[in-house]
Amino acid sequence: MQHAQPVTVPAETLLEWYRTLVFCRRFEEQTERSFRRGKIGGYLHVAIGQEAVPLGFLSAARADDVFFVSYRDHVHTLVRGTDPGAVMAELYGKLGGTCKGKGGSMHLFDVSRGNYGGYGIVGGHIPLAVGAAYALRYQGTDRVCLCFFGDGAMNSGALHEAANLAGLWGREGLCPVVFVVENNQYGMGTSVERASAVAELARRFDAYDIPNERCDGMDVVVVYEVARRVVDQVRRTGRPYAVETITYRFSGHGAADLFQPYRTKEEVERWRQRDPILLLERRLRQEGLLDDARVREVEAWAEQRVQEAVAFAEASPEPPPEELYRDVYGG
Template identity: 65%
Template sequence: MQRTEDLTREELTAALEWYAKMVLSRRFEDAAERAFRHGKIGGYLHVYSGQEAVAAGLLSAIRKDDIFFTAYRDHAHALYSGSPPGAVMAELYGKATGLAKGKGGSMHLFDASRGFYGGYGIVGGHIPLATGAAYTLRYLDTDRLCLCFLGDGAMNSGSFHEPANMAGLWGRDGLCPIVYIVENNQYAMGTSVSRSSAVANLASRFLAYEIENERADGMDYFTVRRVASRVINQVRETGRPYAVEMLTYRFAGHGAADLFQPYRNRGEVTDARTRDPITLLEDRLRAAELLTDADVERIRREAEHAVEQAVKFADESPEPAADELFKDVYGS
């Protein structure tokens, strides 16, 4: 864990905004789960609670013109990059005002205007897309880069290995500015990493493709942020891929339908919650005297208000019109 005394005042102060964003996304996830139980949200719903420091640390370190891809646990990624909470919630509700016009739902958020290229429900399906996008950024002679968040489970799919090999090859010529971020939350649905990966150290699997890699504590915002800044600078400079395995934990079930979680015991979740990324960050900001009880209270109230407004907006928004059905489905 990054030592508080080694952090600069600037890093600590900049983290305040990200603390507020993490509080917002946690409240947003709680509200989304409630809405799912009330039948307001159809299809799938996978929440990000417990993993906030990973996306926050990485997305706080990129430039506005950089791009990123992730899988279906994507609400926080959208909120952190600035998509309006109302439009994100409306997408979960399948409403016309949603981020993807109500046609994608929870797993397919998309906001290219903020560099967010989705939100994908097919496990591993976005890794080839992100890798090709990174190549394109260099091919077009820019110094922009691409982040590709993926799950521990996604690493066991063929669609991980093929682009990883190409990234290794393209990287030799400085043509693949991508950071792969493995969000190792210990499980792929009900299957633990130890039951699905031949090696425990997932970062080391990138060595097969000559991709530099490391693992880090994904519960500590400052650790993630420090690693992210260093790695992002390097990738931008060299055009070579890099992989980071972030050790994290999902507090909720895999999806809203995973009620009983027979694959893990309650004690394991309770233990993980003692390192809640939001509490860890809050404690450090309090220790640095940047956050008081009153600030914490205000930030919580503001988050609650923003989420209430988002739910109201989603509730009151119209369903997509019938003549929208075939629009934006295929390019022409």
């Protein structure tokens, strides 16, 4: 692992990050309850435990930078500032959702905020992100594209084809993409060691002449420091860069992964000691920026916002049948 130059993060930003982490966690816990109650249909993948990665990277990016993400996309979307009610309504399949209820959990989009989506096909969005990065330079801007995907996607053909092009175009300074590998140690139920001949995933970008590194994905301050340096470098050079973040999901792979036979309770418990919320809370308490009363305040605020999002989703109408034919190509 390389170490970033320390970046000073102002106290107010650290507190804001703490609020965001708590809010995203409570939001996703609510989505799990809503799924069990039959309010959310289709599928549901939460990023509980992994939140520091999207928060750190999207905090380091500019508001006009764009990003692409896999189906584990709720936190990215919330962090980018999409209205939580619209996110919840999308999960509920309602008209007030980010995609009028047609996309659901795996396909959150908000193009006005540079969110080019949530994709259900593992690795399928990686070539799109590389193309978007090329387009951003071609259009003469200095915007960058962040592409988030899992360790499992590292073994998809799409990753290798896209990384090759990115390496090639990057030589000319024409591909400002940051590959952010969210290595949560498992595909659906297969560990990285069982699925990857070279388990050190960052190193595999060497094959395409893309500079790369690994970093801790649980401490948001560490993620942010790395992301700041990398995003700035990619913006300056127009060359791609890959960061493998080491993170962990505390929930199952998706809503149907009830028994998790591929890992032990002890392993999950060990990782819980490095819960990103816990790490930041500890840091804030040490610096005298947080106490029990403030924690309760944040919890109450987060819970209220989540319930407002649920109320919005509940009240939002079902899409009418005519919606089936709107916003689709061909036909």
